[in-house]
Amino acid sequence: MADPLDSDPILEFSNVALGYGDYTVLRDIDLNVRRGQVVAMMGGSGSGKTTLLRGATGQIRPQRGTIRAFGKNVAEASGEGLRELRQRMGVLFQQGALFTDLNVFENVAFPLREHTRVSESQIMERVLGKLDAVGLRAAAHLNISEISGGMARRVALARAIVLEPELLLYDEPFAGLDPISLGITAQLIRKLTDTLGCASVLITHDVVESFAIADRVYMVGQGRLIASGTPKDLSESQDAYVRQFLRGEPDGPIAFHYPATPAFDKWLDQHTGRS
Numbered sequence: 417m418a419d420p421l422d423s424d425p426i427l428e429f430s431n432v433a434l435g436y437g438d439y440t441v442l443r444d445i446d447l448n449v450r451r452g453q454v455v456a457m458m459g460g461s462g463s464g465k466t467t468l469l470r471g472a473t474g475q476i477r478p479q480r481g482t483i484r485a486f487g488k489n490v491a492e493a494s495g496e497g498l499r500e501l502r503q504r505m506g507v508l509f510q511q512g513a514l515f516t517d518l519n520v521f522e523n524v525a526f527p528l529r530e531h532t533r534v535s536e537s538q539i540m541e542r543v544l545g546k547l548d549a550v551g552l553r554a555a556a557h558l559n560i561s562e563i564s565g566g567m568a569r570r571v572a573l574a575r576a577i578v579l580e581p582e583l584l585l586y587d588e589p590f591a592g593l594d595p596i597s598l599g600i601t602a603q604l605i606r607k608l609t610d611t612l613g614c615a616s617v618l619i620t621h622d623v624v625e626s627f628a629i630a631d632r633v634y635m636v637g638q639g640r641l642i643a644s645g646t647p648k649d650l651s652e653s654q655d656a657y658v659r660q661f662l663r664g665e666p667d668g669p670i671a672f673h674y675p676a677t678p679a680f681d682k683w684l685d686q687h688t689g690r691s
């Protein structure tokens with residue numbers, strides 16, 4: 417197999433700043449994700465992980481720099497171009513919002529019915545194939561109210577991969593899972609990345625599970641990229657932020673207090689009459 421490092425990046429951030437209005441959440445971000453890789457984006461609460469994901473999908477435009485997906489500038493894509501880019505990405509949100517009025521099979525079939533014109537027999541084959549990949553082939557007929565939270569996560573995963581995306585983006589895939597479901601989900605993400613030959617980006621707090629499957633880890637904090645490398649590189653890092661995060665220590669450079677912003681100062685002025 418070709419070395420994935422020789423291939424063009426599927427997702428690439430070059431000197432990117434991202435934020436909302438005139439508030440910059442993250443600056444100077446350089447990262448890339450290649451075919452076959454599982455990449456974990458880590459950082460404390462509010463450090464900007466979801467903001468990175470929004471940048472990758474084109475939901476927000478960078479304040480500076482360039483974000484490319486499949487070689488195309490995401491910020492310049494609109495209309496049909498953006499739809500096409502998004503079809504090549506499977507996004508799995510934390511609340512995998514399944515349609516409760518559809519059964520498991522129809523939930524997974526939904527993107528195929530919506531975006532393709534494949535025949536019913538092909539839909540049957542593809543949907544059962546994807547449900548099989550997540551271990552839920554025999555749950556196809558169940559209603560959403562009849563499945564557990566962990567199973568719902570896997571149904572959402574089957575739905576995210578049914579169009580065979582080249583890039584899978586997961587927002588907190590391990591949040592709220594019991595230890596067994598957590599391990600299963602992590603191994604599933606690794607296996608699907610390998611068998612589909614896609615790339616997976618995980619936004620996560622979970623050090624143990626993501627380090628077990630990631631090829632590369634990016635850690636954000638204090639408004640920038642704090643560290644990047646293999647899980648081993650990060651485990652051996654002497655950086656105080658990285659060490660505090662990995663060890664879950666309460667004391668260190670990761671601030672407990674949410675930082676004051678110009679928007680907060682303005683709000684406070686308006687509400688206290690402070691000038």
Ligand SMILES: Nc1ncnc2c1ncn2[C@@H]1O[C@H](COP(=O)(O)OP(=O)(O)OP(=O)(O)O)[C@@H](O)[C@H]1O
Nearest residue numbers: 436439441459460461462463464465466467468621
């Ligand atoms: N739509 C928005 N408008 C303005 N500010 C926002 C918006 N969404 C997020 N932010 C701010 O951006 C910063 C980063 O938020 P983000 O959701 O990216 O963090 P996160 O690392 O994903 O956090 P968590 O792990 O707690 O989900 C926070 O300060 C947040 O208040």
